Amino acid sequence: MKKFIIVPFLSLLMLFNTGCDDYLDVNKNVDSPDYVEDYLYLSGILQTYQDVTWDLTYAILPMISMWSSTQSSYGSNYGNHYYPQSSDTGALIWRTVYWNQGMNLENLLNQAIEAEHWHLAGIGYAIKAYSWDMLTKVYGELPLKQAFDNERVRFDYDSQADIYEAVREWARKAIEYLEMEDKTVYGSKISANDWVYKGDITKWKKFAYGVIVRNLSSLSNKSDFLEKYADELIEAANKSLQTSADDAMVEMEGGSASVSSSGFNNFWGTQRGNLGTTYYQHDYMVQIMTGTIPKYGTDGQRIKQATPPNPYYQYELLEKQYIADTLINLTGHYDPRVAVKLSTDSDPEYLYIDNPDSVKAHQYYGGRNNTSRTNPAGIKTTPHLYGRTTTVKNSTTSLPNDGIGRWIFRDDAPYVLMTAAEIKLCLAEAYWKKGNKGAAYIAFKEGVRNDLDFTVTPLYPGNKGVVGGGDKITKSVYNALANEYYAGPYVEGLGEANLTLSHIMLQKFISLYPWGGIEAWTDLRKYHYDIQYTGDYPAKGNGWDATRLIEVKRDEDATKVFKGYFLGAARDIEFRNAAYNLYNDGSPCYRIRPRYNSEYTWNIESLEKLKPIPGTAPNYQCSIPWFAYPGEYPEN
Numbered sequence: 001m002k003k004f005i006i007v008p009f010l011s012l013l014m015l016f017n018t019g020c021d022d023y024l025d026v027n028k029n030v031d032s033p034d035y036v037e038d039y040l041y042l043s044g045i046l047q048t049y050q051d052v053t054w055d056l057t058y059a060i061l062p063m064i065s066m067w068s069s070t071q072s073s074y075g076s077n078y079g080n081h082y083y084p085q086s087s088d089t090g091a092l093i094w095r096t097v098y099w100n101q102g103m104n105l106e107n108l109l110n111q112a113i114e115a116e117h118w119h120l121a122g123i124g125y126a127i128k129a130y131s132w133d134m135l136t137k138v139y140g141e142l143p144l145k146q147a148f149d150n151e152r153v154r155f156d157y158d159s160q161a162d163i164y165e166a167v168r169e170w171a172r173k174a175i176e177y178l179e180m181e182d183k184t185v186y187g188s189k190i191s192a193n194d195w196v197y198k199g200d201i202t203k204w205k206k207f208a209y210g211v212i213v214r215n216l217s218s219l220s221n222k223s224d225f226l227e228k229y230a231d232e233l234i235e236a237a238n239k240s241l242q243t244s245a246d247d248a249m250v251e252m253e254g255g256s257a258s259v260s261s262s263g264f265n266n267f268w269g270t271q272r273g274n275l276g277t278t279y280y281q282h283d284y285m286v287q288i289m290t291g292t293i294p295k296y297g298t299d300g301q302r303i304k305q306a307t308p309p310n311p312y313y314q315y316e317l318l319e320k321q322y323i324a325d326t327l328i329n330l331t332g333h334y335d336p337r338v339a340v341k342l343s344t345d346s347d348p349e350y351l352y353i354d355n356p357d358s359v360k361a362h363q364y365y366g367g368r369n370n371t372s373r374t375n376p377a378g379i380k381t382t383p384h385l386y387g388r389t390t391t392v393k394n395s396t397t398s399l400p401n402d403g404i405g406r407w408i409f410r411d412d413a414p415y416v417l418m419t420a421a422e423i424k425l426c427l428a429e430a431y432w433k434k435g436n437k438g439a440a441y442i443a444f445k446e447g448v449r450n451d452l453d454f455t456v457t458p459l460y461p462g463n464k465g466v467v468g469g470g471d472k473i474t475k476s477v478y479n480a481l482a483n484e485y486y487a488g489p490y491v492e493g494l495g496e497a498n499l500t501l502s503h504i505m506l507q508k509f510i511s512l513y514p515w516g517g518i519e520a521w522t523d524l525r526k527y528h529y530d531i532q533y534t535g536d537y538p539a540k541g542n543g544w545d546a547t548r549l550i551e552v553k554r555d556e557d558a559t560k561v562f563k564g565y566f567l568g569a570a571r572d573i574e575f576r577n578a579a580y581n582l583y584n585d586g587s588p589c590y591r592i593r594p595r596y597n598s599e600y601t602w603n604i605e606s607l608e609k610l611k612p613i614p615g616t617a618p619n620y621q622c623s624i625p626w627f628a629y630p631g632e633y634p635e636n
Helices: 040-063 075-079 091-113 117-138 160-179 203-215 230-237 283-290 356-361 420-434 436-458 475-487 501-511 515-528 596-602 606-607
Strands: 068-069 248-250 280-282 415-418
Touching: 040 075, 040 091, 040 248, 040 415, 040 606, 075 436, 091 117, 091 280, 091 606, 117 160, 117 203, 117 515, 160 203, 160 436, 203 248, 203 415, 203 420, 230 356, 230 420, 280 283, 280 501, 283 356, 283 501, 356 475, 356 596, 420 436, 420 501, 436 475, 501 515
Parallel strands: none
Antiparallel strands: 068 280, 248 415
């Protein structure tokens, strides 16, 4: 497989007088070229998406209760909706889009357009739209219009509303170029450098439509969504990814210890050692996927059953579960995605990976809050993400070990950019908002089916009787259970009349686990974390108070979207009820602060001008982004 490179920029041009022309022509210096053919940029640009995984791991996933983290300097800070000061942690996406992709992508676009390489230009604009959509959802306002002006040393910030429109315009331009007649004979120039679709222009066009869907979906709770955005979202979704065969994933070479650079392995694989025993699945993921969302009393404590059915779940459960339930012996009540997406230390020797009943009996545990490995049951140690409780051991060590990992936590696993499941569930939400429940239910079912199919694609079964990593279910068992689940009471058997917004958004949350944490966080923020408030948006005195504890909707509240979800500072809720950092002044985090060694070192004046909270304020991370305001952005 071809290795990837990021084409370097010239930082200095050596000047020689004309008498030196025959001695050295700097324009033909193969080690530092001043011109690179357009298609050669593509490979490196696509491979930079692995950097997103850093910020997911160290910041976003612990913050949104997909993962728990006991990593003291990064995970615990972001897990508590704060940030490590004077650090670039959480801002690698900023560096990726502005620097690693940056002028490389601009050069690709400019050169491809000049050469009338329309399809390559279309791919470039699809990438640009995707990256900037991601960038603004994480950081909010950004330098856009002046971003690549090399005559400037200070860069003004543009509004998120303007950035959102630019994203959609770039996506539309991508579609325009991809639909143009391109007479270029590319040969393998695109296909050999395209780690996502191997030069499949039809799929890139669907991807560009998907960017539009994602962009508009984040606006679904704005007061003018139906008037301004819903119809375009629906139209784009119907032209976007339709089945799991369209899923966008950046291929990785893998190779574990045999490759020259660790970067050829997935960031979440065992070889790179980035997860270890400091990152775990959050108990919230366990609850929604196993149908064990607990019932809380009026005091916010779980209600212990007088005669628990088994020690696995000893507390009363919410009467209505939304993804699965504990009646695993009834056909279709068990969701097999849990056996792949979540880790378990059940069946430690992989003896029963081909036995459906054994697989369904697996037990799952997660950290009881964003910064703890201890699970709510308190009876077992939460396993690490590879499925054991001991130190992670990669494939170079003697057995027992974790091999090359499992599922997308594997050395050669791809990086996921977008799935058809996500698009269909965005479509379901839009139809729901429009009041078209029939169309919403159809899209909902298609979304769940697509995620069932997506989940099995990177499934990597372990070997029976060998403690050497891998998933604890075979593909054939998974597929059989997936078909049962789809036909069961939570999808086909649910019925249009019983579909709720919570069904849609919780299925989407699961479909995004954990690769799509940014979009999941976007959904949580647009619904304001299900905080209890009045008016347009929460604030001090209207959602939280001087105690820095947050009033949250209880699961019995019909308006609560994310059932079972409670912020870490949720008042009175068991295993929550812990105030965030003093500087947050009670608020949860709504954005990550810009990259320290860029903006806080060189661009302070522009940060100070941001409103309603200046970028230099200690609580800037709590500034609600434009997409989450029902109306226009407040001026003060």
